[in-house]
Amino acid sequence: MALTIKAEGIFKTFRSGWWGRKQKLVLKGVDLQIEEGEIFGILGPNGAGKTTLLSILSTLLLPDRGKIGILGMDGLQDGHRIREKVNSSSGNANFLWSLTVRENLHFYGRLYGLTRNRREEKVNALIKLFNLEEHRDATFDRLSTGMKQRLSLAKSLLNDPAVLFLDEPTVGLDPSVSIMIREQVRSIQKERGMTVLLTTHNMKEAEFLCNRIAFLKNGEILTTGTAEDLKRMVRMGDLIKLEFMGTISEDELLRANGVINYGISGNLCEIIVDDGERRLGTLIALLSQSGAQIIKVTLGQTELEDVFIEFAKGTDSDMGVWD
Amino acid sequence: MSLLNLQRGLIQIWAFGIKNWIITKRNVFSLFEILFWPVVGFFSVGLLTNFLELDADMVGFILIGVISMSVIQVCQIDVAYVLLYDLWSKSLKHTFIAPIHPFQLILGSWLIGVIRSFVVFLLLVFLSTFAFGFNFLKPGLGPLILFLLGLFLIAALIGISVCILVLLFGYKAEVAAWSITSLMALICGIYYPISILPSPLPEIARVIPLTYFLEYFRSFYGFHHGGNLLGWGFGQIGVYLVLEAVLFKIVLHRARRTGILIKLSE
Numbered sequence: 400m401a402l403t404i405k406a407e408g409i410f411k412t413f414r415s416g417w418w419g420r421k422q423k424l425v426l427k428g429v430d431l432q433i434e435e436g437e438i439f440g441i442l443g444p445n446g447a448g449k450t451t452l453l454s455i456l457s458t459l460l461l462p463d464r465g466k467i468g469i470l471g472m473d474g475l476q477d478g479h480r481i482r483e484k485v486n487s488s489s490g491n492a493n494f495l496w497s498l499t500v501r502e503n504l505h506f507y508g509r510l511y512g513l514t515r516n517r518r519e520e521k522v523n524a525l526i527k528l529f530n531l532e533e534h535r536d537a538t539f540d541r542l543s544t545g546m547k548q549r550l551s552l553a554k555s556l557l558n559d560p561a562v563l564f565l566d567e568p569t570v571g572l573d574p575s576v577s578i579m580i581r582e583q584v585r586s587i588q589k590e591r592g593m594t595v596l597l598t599t600h601n602m603k604e605a606e607f608l609c610n611r612i613a614f615l616k617n618g619e620i621l622t623t624g625t626a627e628d629l630k631r632m633v634r635m636g637d638l639i640k641l642e643f644m645g646t647i648s649e650d651e652l653l654r655a656n657g658v659i660n661y662g663i664s665g666n667l668c669e670i671i672v673d674d675g676e677r678r679l680g681t682l683i684a685l686l687s688q689s690g691a692q693i694i695k696v697t698l699g700q701t702e703l704e705d706v707f708i709e710f711a712k713g714t715d716s717d718m719g720v721w722d
Numbered sequence: 723m724s725l726l727n728l729q730r731g732l733i734q735i736w737a738f739g740i741k742n743w744i745i746t747k748r749n750v751f752s753l754f755e756i757l758f759w760p761v762v763g764f765f766s767v768g769l770l771t772n773f774l775e776l777d778a779d780m781v782g783f784i785l786i787g788v789i790s791m792s793v794i795q796v797c798q799i800d801v802a803y804v805l806l807y808d809l810w811s812k813s814l815k816h817t818f819i820a821p822i823h824p825f826q827l828i829l830g831s832w833l834i835g836v837i838r839s840f841v842v843f844l845l846l847v848f849l850s851t852f853a854f855g856f857n858f859l860k861p862g863l864g865p866l867i868l869f870l871l872g873l874f875l876i877a878a879l880i881g882i883s884v885c886i887l888v889l890l891f892g893y894k895a896e897v898a899a900w901s902i903t904s905l906m907a908l909i910c911g912i913y914y915p916i917s918i919l920p921s922p923l924p925e926i927a928r929v930i931p932l933t934y935f936l937e938y939f940r941s942f943y944g945f946h947h948g949g950n951l952l953g954w955g956f957g958q959i960g961v962y963l964v965l966e967a968v969l970f971k972i973v974l975h976r977a978r979r980t981g982i983l984i985k986l987s988e
Binding site for chain 2: 450458459478480482483485486495507511512513539554
C-alpha cells in the first residue's frame with residue numbers, strides 16, 4: 400500500500416505572553432505513517448497534542464521542524480495544492496451563523512471552485528446523505544449540536560477529499576447520534592476509499608472505526624498498532640470470573656502458572672492471568688481438585704479503555720487549549 | 723492559466739462576495755450602515771454649514787469630504803467583514819483550509835463593498851442636490867469615475883489593513899474596522915484643508931492617498947492645488963497595495979505558525 404501521510408520528527412511549540420516568552424512544547428518529534436485508504440486514529444488524553452498534530456497535517460498549522468508528506472506532496476511547501484485534496488471536520492462545528500445549511504454548503508463549495516451545476520448536485524446529495532433535508536433552510540445558529548456536526552461532515556466531503564481529517568467527530572453528541580455518525584463515516588470511507596485520520600477520546604469509536612491507532616501522550620507517540628496490538632502491548636492480562644460453591648484454596652491459586660492477581664468475594668472469584676484461553680482449562684481443573692465446584696465461567700478481554708487508562712497514567716492533562 | 727482554472731478562480735472570488743451579500747441582506751442592522759449613519763452624518767454636517775451661513779463653495783468643500791468618508795467607510799467595512807464574519811462565527815479555519823488565495827478573499831468582498839458604497843454615494847449625491855443645492859456631478863463623468871475609483875481603492879487598503887490586524891491580533895483588532903476611517907478623517911482634510919493641521923500632521927497627510935483625491939475633486943470647485951494629484955494618489959495606492967499584499971502573505975504565514983487560525987476558531 401502507498402503511504403498517504405508521512406510525518407517525520409514533527410516538533411511544535413506554542414508561545415504566549417510578552418514577546419512569546421512563555422513556551423509550551425506540544426509535539427516532541429512525532430513520526431507517523433498512514434497508508435492509503437486507512438482509517439487511522441490518534442488516541443490520547445486532553446492536552447496530548449492530538450488537535451495540534453491534526454492541524455499540522457491538514458496544513459492549518461506549521462510545525463517548528465520536521466518533514467511532512469501528504470499524497471506525495473511536501474506538506475510545508477505545497478500547502479495550497481494539498482488543500483485542494485484534503486478537508487476536515489471538527490467536533491465543535493462552527494460555521495457562519497446567519498447562513499442556512501444550504502448556503503453554508505454552497506459557500507464552501509464555491510471555495511473549492513465547484514461550478515453551479517456541480518455544486519447544486521453535490522450539496523443536494525450531501526444534504527440527503529446526512530439527513531439534513533428538513534433543516535436545509537435553517538440558519539446555522541438554529542441547528543442542534545448533532546445537526547451542526549452533520550453539516551460539518553457534509554462540508555468536509557464537498558471536494559471529494561483524498562484525505563479527510565476528523566477532529567473528535569462525535570464529541571458532545573448523544574449516543575444515538577454518535578453511533579449514526581460513526582456508521583456514516585465508516586460507510587463513506589468504504590465507499591470512497593479515502594484515507595481518514597481522526598482524533599478521539601472515545602475508545603469505542605477508535606475500536607469501531609480505526610484500522611490502526613496511535614497513542615499520543617505529552618506530545619509523543621507512545622505506540623502504534625491495531626486495537627488488538629495495543630491491548631497485547633499493555634500486557635494487562637485477561638480476566639477470568641468464576642462463580643463457585645465450596646471453597647477455593649488461595650495457595651493453589653498462587654501456585655498456578657500464569658496467575659498475575661486474584662480476588663475472592665463470597666462465591667465470586669476474579670483471576671487475572673497472562674493468557675485467558677491458555678490458562679482457563681488448567682485453572683478450572685486445579686480448583687475443582689481442591690474442592691471448589693465451578694458454576695459459571697466468564698472469560699473477559701481487556702477493553703481498549705483499560706489500555707487508554709494504562710497509557711494515560713501520569714499524564715498532565717492541563718496543557719491548555721491546544722489539546 | 724487554463725480556462726478551467728480561471729473559472730474556478732472567479733467562483734472562489736465570488737464566494738466571498740456572495741457571502742457578504744447574503745449576510746448583509748439578512749441583517750437589518752446593515753441598513754443602518756448603508757442608510758442611517760451616512761444620511762445622519764450627512765445632514766448633521768450639512769445643516770451645520772447652513773447654521774454657520776457658509777458660502778456655496780465652502781458648503782461644497784465640506785460635502786465632498788462627508789460623502790467621500792461615507793463611501794470609504796461603507797466599502798471598507800465589507801472588506802473587513804470578510805474576516806470579521808468568520809472571526810465572530812469562529813469559522814476562520816474552514817476558510818483557510820480551503821485552497822484560496824488572499825487576493826480572492828479581498829477582491830470578492832471588495833466588489834460587494836463597491837456596490838453598497840455606490841448606492842450610498844448615489845443617495846447622498848441626490849440628497850446634496852435637493853437639500854443643499856450642491857451639484858456633485860459638476861466636474862463631469864471622467865473625473866467623477868477617477869475620484870470614485872480612488873475612494874474604492876482606498877477603502878480596499880483600509881479593509882486589507884483590518885484583515886491583517888485580525889490575523890495578527892484576533893478580536894482585539896475589531897475596533898480597527900471603525901476607527902481607521904475616523905483617523906483618516908482627522909488627518910486627510912475631510913472638513914478642512916490639511917494646511918491648518920499642526921506639524922507633522924500635514925506631512926503625514928501627504929502619504930495618505932485620500933488627501934490627493936479630495937484635493938483633486940475639490941479643484942473643480944475652485945480650490946486649486948498644484949501638482950499631479952491623481953498621479954500621487956494612484957501611485958501611493960499602487961505602492962500600498964503591493965506592500966499590503968506582501969504583508970498579508972507574511973501575516974497569514976505567521977498565523978499558520980502561531981496557531982491563531984485555530985485559536986480563533988475555538
